[in-house]
Amino acid sequence: MIKLNRKPKPQILMQNEKTWSSNLMSAIASHGGYSKIPKEEKEPLINHYKHKDIKSNLFESSRQKCAFCETKPGESGNIEVEHFAPKAIYPNLTFEWSNFLPCCRKCNGSKLDHDTVQEPIINPYNVDPEDFFDYQDVRITAKNNNAIGKLTIDTCGLNSVRLMEPRAKILISLNSYSQSLEDAITNYQNADTAAKKTIRKRKIAESLEIIEKFTQPTEVFSGYCKFYLKTCEPFNMAKKIIEE
Structure with missing residues (x-):
């Protein structure tokens, strides 16, 4: 994992995030919760974050690599927009640019809905991973056994x-x-x-x-x-x- 620098917010997001978020929050209020919105109604509401301009901007910032494991899923089309704070728990952050990370499907599937607000893990856009990780042979380790490094390794399966x-x-x-x-x-x-x-x-x-x-x-x-x-x-x- 390496330090990443976030690019400026894409124009499509600047123009539409408030409307997209408002529509989603209205549906949540109407149905009594994010998980209670019917799938056929939810998907069109949330899929805006997959817009090609958002993905392109985000993936370029990581050089087409997964922000967590540093593989290149972009070469096989398996790179995704990951919500660092899960949208299922924090739907108000569904279209928040600072909450997006480029992620491979394996790390995304491993992280799932881990609550990064209550149990923080490393966000390489916010901190330098070099301060938290060492390596031993082919295994990544938490520098000085720090808790956030250990949790990141376990949550994302970085020693699989x-x-x-x-x-x-x-x-x-x-x-x-x-x-x-x-x-x-x-x-x-x-x-x-x-x-x-x-x-x-x-x-x-x-x-x-x-x-x-x-x-x-x-x-x-x-x-x-x-x-x-x-x-x-x-x-x-x-x-x-x-x-x-």
């Missing part, structure tokens, strides 16, 4: 097999690049002429460029990759060599 398996594949790649960096550093240190040092330093820079691509916000599991590199000795040593 579907996420640990691709993390494991990325870990293999990162370890391979790390070993290559280590070899490149050794070759650089053993260079016996200035010309050789220059050439080998350039190779280190090229290797760094490749491995750092894993941490770009557009990449899946970029938060995991960023954590790995923070504690990767060959990577940090290579950075120092390039900065010399």
Whole structure:
């Protein structure tokens, strides 16, 4: 999970949210509750939040990734607009821009109607997840065992097999690049002429460029990759060599 920056509210929402919300709240009052509105009446009332302009704006802010697990469901059409505070409990927030998150169906299904007001979890638009999470091998962990981090992991299923398996594949790649960096550093240190040092330093820079691509916000599991590199000795040593 990485920090996300919310884009300005889409024009379609600015123009219609009050009307949409008013119509929904009127139906709730008429039927005596959100859950009591007949499905055939409720769907047309709430489906406005799925407008293409809203989805496009929201999904762009996460680079088409799920805000929680950092997979790219957008590539398969399985990315959805998630209500951080569930609309079933807080229908007044059904069309609230700040309550929308881009989410994959798996995380959405895991979170369900978890009450984030009464039991808060991490919202990556509001706080930096890096302050709350670490990683151990292929598992995400709550930094210093903090409660909100633990609850987020459990609520969204962030250590499910579907996420640990691709993390494991990325870990293999990162370890391979790390070993290559280590070899490149050794070759650089053993260079016996200035010309050789220059050439080998350039190779280190090229290797760094490749491995750092894993941490770009557009990449899946970029938060995991960023954590790995923070504690990767060959990577940090290579950075120092390039900065010399």
